[in-house]
Amino acid sequence: MTAIHPSTSPLSIHDMTVAYQGRPVLWDIDYDSPAGKLVAIVGPNGAGKSTLIKAVLELIPRTDGDIRFFGKTYQQQRSRIGYVPQRTSVDWDFPVNALDVVAMGLYRQIGWFRPVSKRYRQQALAALERVGLAEFAGRQISELSGGQQQRVFLARALVQNADLYLMDEPFAGVDAATERAIVELLRELRSAGKTALVVHHDLQTVAEYFDEVLLLNMRLVASGPVEQAFTTENLRRTYGGKLALLDQVGHRMRHPNVILP
Amino acid sequence: MFSEFYNLLSGWFALDTWIVITAALAAMSCALPGAWLLLRRQSLLGDALSHSVLPGIVLAYLAMHWMEEHHWLSADSGIRHLVLFMGAAVSGVLSAMVTELIQRWGRLDRGAAMGVVFTSMFAVGLLLIRMFADKTHVDPGCVLYGSLETSAMIPLSSSIQIPRAVVINGAMLLINGILVIAFFKELRLSTFDPGLAAALGLRADWIQLALMAMTAATLVAAFESVGAILVIAMLIVPAATARLLTDRLSTMLVLSLLIAALSAVLGHVGALTLPSMVFSRLGYPDVRDASTAGMMAVAAGGLFVASILASPRHGAVRRVMDRIRLQVRIASEDILGKLYRRDEAVPVEDLTPSAIVTPVPLRTWIEWLARRRLERRGFITVTATMNQLTDKGREMAQSLVRSHRLWEAYMARHFELPGDHLHATAEQVEHFLSPELQTELAEELDQPSFDPHGKTIPGSSVK
Numbered sequence: 059m060t061a062i063h064p065s066t067s068p069l070s071i072h073d074m075t076v077a078y079q080g081r082p083v084l085w086d087i088d089y090d091s092p093a094g095k096l097v098a099i100v101g102p103n104g105a106g107k108s109t110l111i112k113a114v115l116e117l118i119p120r121t122d123g124d125i126r127f128f129g130k131t132y133q134q135q136r137s138r139i140g141y142v143p144q145r146t147s148v149d150w151d152f153p154v155n156a157l158d159v160v161a162m163g164l165y166r167q168i169g170w171f172r173p174v175s176k177r178y179r180q181q182a183l184a185a186l187e188r189v190g191l192a193e194f195a196g197r198q199i200s201e202l203s204g205g206q207q208q209r210v211f212l213a214r215a216l217v218q219n220a221d222l223y224l225m226d227e228p229f230a231g232v233d234a235a236t237e238r239a240i241v242e243l244l245r246e247l248r249s250a251g252k253t254a255l256v257v258h259h260d261l262q263t264v265a266e267y268f269d270e271v272l273l274l275n276m277r278l279v280a281s282g283p284v285e286q287a288f289t290t291e292n293l294r295r296t297y298g299g300k301l302a303l304l305d306q307v308g309h310r311m312r313h314p315n316v317i318l319p
Numbered sequence: 320m321f322s323e324f325y326n327l328l329s330g331w332f333a334l335d336t337w338i339v340i341t342a343a344l345a346a347m348s349c350a351l352p353g354a355w356l357l358l359r360r361q362s363l364l365g366d367a368l369s370h371s372v373l374p375g376i377v378l379a380y381l382a383m384h385w386m387e388e389h390h391w392l393s394a395d396s397g398i399r400h401l402v403l404f405m406g407a408a409v410s411g412v413l414s415a416m417v418t419e420l421i422q423r424w425g426r427l428d429r430g431a432a433m434g435v436v437f438t439s440m441f442a443v444g445l446l447l448i449r450m451f452a453d454k455t456h457v458d459p460g461c462v463l464y465g466s467l468e469t470s471a472m473i474p475l476s477s478s479i480q481i482p483r484a485v486v487i488n489g490a491m492l493l494i495n496g497i498l499v500i501a502f503f504k505e506l507r508l509s510t511f512d513p514g515l516a517a518a519l520g521l522r523a524d525w526i527q528l529a530l531m532a533m534t535a536a537t538l539v540a541a542f543e544s545v546g547a548i549l550v551i552a553m554l555i556v557p558a559a560t561a562r563l564l565t566d567r568l569s570t571m572l573v574l575s576l577l578i579a580a581l582s583a584v585l586g587h588v589g590a591l592t593l594p595s596m597v598f599s600r601l602g603y604p605d606v607r608d609a610s611t612a613g614m615m616a617v618a619a620g621g622l623f624v625a626s627i628l629a630s631p632r633h634g635a636v637r638r639v640m641d642r643i644r645l646q647v648r649i650a651s652e653d654i655l656g657k658l659y660r661r662d663e664a665v666p667v668e669d670l671t672p673s674a675i676v677t678p679v680p681l682r683t684w685i686e687w688l689a690r691r692r693l694e695r696r697g698f699i700t701v702t703a704t705m706n707q708l709t710d711k712g713r714e715m716a717q718s719l720v721r722s723h724r725l726w727e728a729y730m731a732r733h734f735e736l737p738g739d740h741l742h743a744t745a746e747q748v749e750h751f752l753s754p755e756l757q758t759e760l761a762e763e764l765d766q767p768s769f770d771p772h773g774k775t776i777p778g779s780s781v782k
Contacts, residue, residue: 079426115518133520141518148512152358153568162508166519171501198566214515 065129068093068222068253069114074123076106076113082121083109085277091222092270094251096244098258098284101274102297107257108144110274111224115141127222137166140220144227145208150200156210157182157195163214185217186210190239205236212243223247223254230259241267264288327592337471337482338611339587344488345541346553346579346615351495352534353554354575357562359510359527363430364415365534365554367437369547371414372407372535373444379406381451400487404536411535412528414440467611470544484544491540498533499572502526507568545612552616553579560623563630578622585622586615643685649750650689652719655698656749658708659716717777718757723749724770724777725760731771732764738771 067090076084084106091097099107112118114125116132127135140163160182161174168178186192189209194202202210208228215223228240244254244267255272258264264271264284271288273279273296280292356362383402414436422432470484499506509516509523516523534554541550561574590611628635690706693699698712708716726745730736752760761767770776 112514117514117517136518136520139518141515143512143514147514149360152511153562153566153571154507154511155567158507158568159511162512162515165504165508165521168504170505170521172504174504200566 065126066093067091067126068128069255070126070129071114072124072126074113074125075121076109076118076123077121078118083276084113084274087123087278089272089278089281091253091255091272093253094248095253095269096248096267097253097255097270097272098264098268099255099272099274100258100261100264100288100296101279105275105296107274108226111141111226111255111257115139115224137218138221140215140218140223142211142215142223142225142228145204145211145230147226150202150207152199155196155198156186156191156202156206156213159199159210160185160213160217163217167218182213182217185213188216189213189243203233205232208232208236209239212240216243221252223252223256225254225256227257227259229256261293323596324592327595328588331591334471335587335591337485338467339583341471341482341484341488341544342467342586342611342615343580343583344485344492345544345550346557346583346619347576348488348492348495348537349541349550349553350557350575350579351492351499351572352530352537354558354561354572355499355506355510355530356534357555357558358568359530362555362559364433364531365538366551367433368411368414368531368535369538369542369550370444371437371440372410372539373441374447375406375408375410375413375444375535376403376539377406377444377447377451378410379403381447382406404539407539408532408536410440411538412532415528415531467544487540488544491537495533495537498529502529503569506530545615549612549616552619553582556616556619556623557582560619560626563623563626563633566632578619582615582619582622585618586613587611589618590614646685647688647692650683650686651693651698652750653746654686654689654693655708655712655716656719656723658699658706659713659720662708662713718754719749721777722752722757724774725757725764725767726752727770727772728764728767728776729760741771 069089069091071087071089074084074087075082083104087110099110101107109118113120114132125132127139132139157179161178163185164174164178164181168174183192183195186195189212191206191209191213194206199207199210208231212225212228215225229237232240244256247254248269256268258268265288268284270281270283272281273287273292275296279296280287280289353362353365356365379402383399418429418432418436421427421435422429425432427435467484471482473483474480505516505521505526508519509521509526513523516526538547538550538554541553545553557575557578558571560578561571564574565571590609590613593614594609626634629637631637690699690701693712694701697709698715700707700709723745726748727741730741730744731738768776
């Protein structure tokens, strides 16, 4: 039986498996994201949430599977996809200011090997304004608070004016004001018809912030509208420990010659 | 002392100028890739590369020799250098790639992988030299320490009197400059956020390899002039110094170029003057001259130390000054508070002589400075028998005491603490409450008139 993936879906994942050094961390993910919705990617630590995002963006190699963005490959749709990496993935001591970082989102649009002209700097400033950081444009990024740094990252994604946003834990370690600002921004994106897939940790706020969930624990446990998929039973299946057998087989695939006790 | 300095420099010839120019160009061409390596936290890669290019150089040399023997290539020095650079660049890129693979497959950290690859490649290079020793003329001393003095003497050709090393290092600087300007955006993005770079379709891995090739070629160009060991200094120290001085990337690149050039000038001047001026005085009359390359590294190190101390934002001097300034401010505010409380407890007319004479004990020089500051600004008057608040001082003191007592009231409301625990924190906090915070605090406490100890909270007289 082959699954049918609608070509209108912002992100279609067909039977994707991702392995680190031979050991699968995501098994046979099959998923179609709805259009114009906010989707929370939820699961315990080590469930492969970040891996899912990185693998569909081809930042890490996939073992298997086919990914489509709005019915086409990533290479064809790059400009329609915005990526917000984890805040801790970069060196915040790097000698650039907030505006420089936001302008990075425009590099593809500017074209390689061309300088960042005034027009683009103004676009970047407008994006900073949307996240309430216009006055910090010239601020060295190490002098920003964690929440402000996260908002700079969001502004950088906004400036890309993408149709699908993939965000890796934007709510991690931010203050209440930033959390509200991010939620506000996500809703703005949704009303503009955009889609966002957001790795999210706080189960309490899933129903409040998001329309749909994707429950993940090395495999896709459940997905769909919050009221249908975000059930106690599904959460128990997601968080009730990894499937012991999946883990063992994965271990065998990485160390084929080691006999497990 | 100065006349001796000028005497020693009066023997400055055209050769000295060429030495400085060669050294400056070599140092500047190294500083550019060095700045990027530093920002990528790969500073030691330069060190490693300087070793691993050896087999590439030797093989390129042998290939060239072989081609010349078969008359496929004329013994033209321009082409010879180009071939050597390509050999170095290829082996630099190769070693970076092998390091990457070993890191991935051997599950080693980067440092260990580098250690394995670069030492092995250096060993292979040495082995090649041994095997074909009669064909290659590699002087180990020259490779390690370089010889600016000699390289500045070899002209490009009999008709053009510019030293060859100037042309080579100048060309390298030009190429590096063009590359850094053209790829500035790409280098910045792939260094700061390789993940986003990849998501935007920029091949960060290619940029890394290009940077390796650029570094390797630059190293080889500079080897001849400053030597393998000192090249590392020129690669990293100017960039590290510049990083201390600024938080802007473009400024940092320009500064590292300037610092590199300055090290060259200071290095040569130092090499000419320091031996006879310093070492003979220290009892080492035998030290008559020093190598310019060595002195350049010393000069660069000196500039680095100077900027650690004097950097405007992160400098040690600045930090110490800031701390002293804060301590003086706190101490002077404490004096104001003490005088205010003294006046509050006992009217000035009733003060006993001893209380008049020693109301403000000066335990430390900080307190001495604090009292001087208060006096100078007209907050207190000091006579032999009396320290007295001026009107201005009283106003200031009143605001401080208000902050103190408001904070005690605030603590008493929100913390389950006995009364004697309140004072110490309030003593700290009073120095940091802005007028806005003070107003906010008073509002939250419904404008209290008494602190938890029953003392009056003075009104806010400071606007």
